Amino acid sequence: MINFKPFKSTYLCWFLAMNFILISCAIKTNVKDLPIEIPNVYAEKLILKTGSERTHLYLRLLKGKNIAIVGNQTSIIERNIKQEVGSNKQNEIHLVDSLLSLGIKVKKVFAPEHGFRGKHDAGETIKDGFDTKTGLPVISLYGENKKPSADQLKNIDVVIFDIQDVGARFYTYISSLHYVMEACAELEITVILLDRPNPNGHYIDGPVLEFEHKSFVGMHKVPVVYGMTIGEYGQMINGEKWLENGIQCDLTVIPLQGYTHKTEYSLPVKSSPNLPNDKSINLYPSLCFFEGTNVSVGRGTEMQFQIVGNPELGLKPYNFEFTPKPNEGAKYPKHNGEICYGYDLRKEKKLNRIELKWLIDFYESHKNYSKEKQFFTIFFTKLAGTKKLQQQIEQGLLEQEIRKTWENDLEEFKIIRGKYLLYE
Template structure:
């Protein structure tokens, strides 16, 4: 288990200047641009921390931003980074000398950083879970005002998933900074789609600050069928897409998945020194019910339970690391869900659930079905196991049919092969790393 510290920010000083290339056209589409990626040192910087590449693009403009607590910076490669000894360094703008003369790390939200950089932020747009990230999954979020900055907050969840023209009035450029986890049903990429669509329709440029995919390059699972499109699956992709959110934005644009085939004026600010196969530990939870690396790694495999009568640990401290229900009484692990952060009314609240503890299992490198199949085999009444939401999560009716027919995991996986091969070919031109 990781300790929720961004592993690549343990270095205190980097003495070489980062030189970030200028803007140039990306070959995917005429409406997409990205800065040149220069791997100048070994410290990983997210797109938000790659400040030299985008601050100049925001100066003198009225800015709207979609973000939440996952939009956080621990370092910067801004031009004016200095220490008290006068030496210019490339990162750690957010390190300060402590009373012993050493350096102490602290973090900033992207909103605070932009305001302190004299960027004219006009509005915050909040996705599922809200700007402060405390709302339950699926909970209705209302518009409001951020108590710290006084900025208006526009909710992009519930009935208003796509910004309205009047909500974008006066905005010169939009910034998108959310931490995705690489799964089709994680709704931040759905919010990305609607932001891109609104920007295209209102002729507003969009800047996406890229972040690593904590599930790396894993591409796996059934490909969504168009008739099963929903907010938890908007595009014909597999469950695990193996892309960063910036790469995904380029694919949305390049494949013309927006309404009427529109494309937005898109700029992706890349991560520096990131490789798709490197392990990446998130510094903060990306949403209330993904508290650590283990939950993020198991999320795609266990999220199918959200379409069944089985709990994934909402209402416990082991969200997406355990599963169980009152109907699996022959399974050994026991827990009782109770209301907590991100789960005011958890499934089976106050009821003893039987299941399995996966909090210590080895990291998975594919979409695992074995736990879903085990639960189905052990449930008391198979006719009550699935609900209608399962098909939306799976993106196809076939997976439920395969499970009910008793197919093995490997037989089910074999049926995904053709779709996965086709997706990888579509995906390839949009990869940055």
């Protein structure tokens, strides 16, 4: 009979040695370097979760403190609730409701453009009030002041910022973030920023803002599309000392899980009344320039930022018509009640850059069909962040020629951007 004891001993040593090697390698290995057949423990880490959903990372920072929240209808936490057929259970809860249910001392809410529930028109003044569900005071950051005052932040220990951004410079939530950080820095109040994916985070494009054209629709020297999450952007505001007098905020970013800048993300709720779906969000950086012209982008329809048109041009050479009428988010739409002729872009392929072709096309048509009225308004320069774009279009430059003038500024921005990235 063969004695197996030596073999058993050898096998045991080999088994222990191999396990030690595997454990050591695992400690040093990034998730991205793991083989395709990933164990469940790593697969779970690849599930996309917003900062607000990662409560274990920030609840301990809130215990026993007075909290203010800067939020709106997008400040939600997805919950894993098994839905039965015919059940009315919601699989999401608002951040405010979640924190209150956990015994966190939420004292007030600050509301940005469009209000706490996201129902107000673009540019509409938001008034202070109270949340009908919780009774919490709601203070407007789009009314008399866009920056919280010292009195409004009295006795607040921590401000939580949780708002969905769409990655375009003229979307005003990043301007609200700037002013909140600035106010908190001045008063030595901590800001906790719950990060969210950027649905336009897959590219960087457009003219970089010139400081002489700084406004609430463009406060920083960044391109129209900057390719950063709002958490990364907040770190850039802080790190580049863009706050007043170069002060810096005590900022904590709760990062996303399972996210890269190439991750496709479909918003669970509308980020604002006139961005109803993924297509409108993707077209928004290209079509928002029309807000500074006499062309409608579909406000007053159910196809906002997916169609463009003007009543003065006639159907030819265009292939689509629509009539704006008052609706939620557009009480007084441009060209209200008039038939507008233009393009339906709902089937346009996903954009990976800013497209100027529609803007140039409408400008050229306007020159031929409507010589009495102005095409551009003064708002166009604020949106573009420079006078050059309007001048280039008026001079008849081709799109590729215009894009060429952006290149150096974009490369300089990418260097700055790289310092603050949290994700690949």
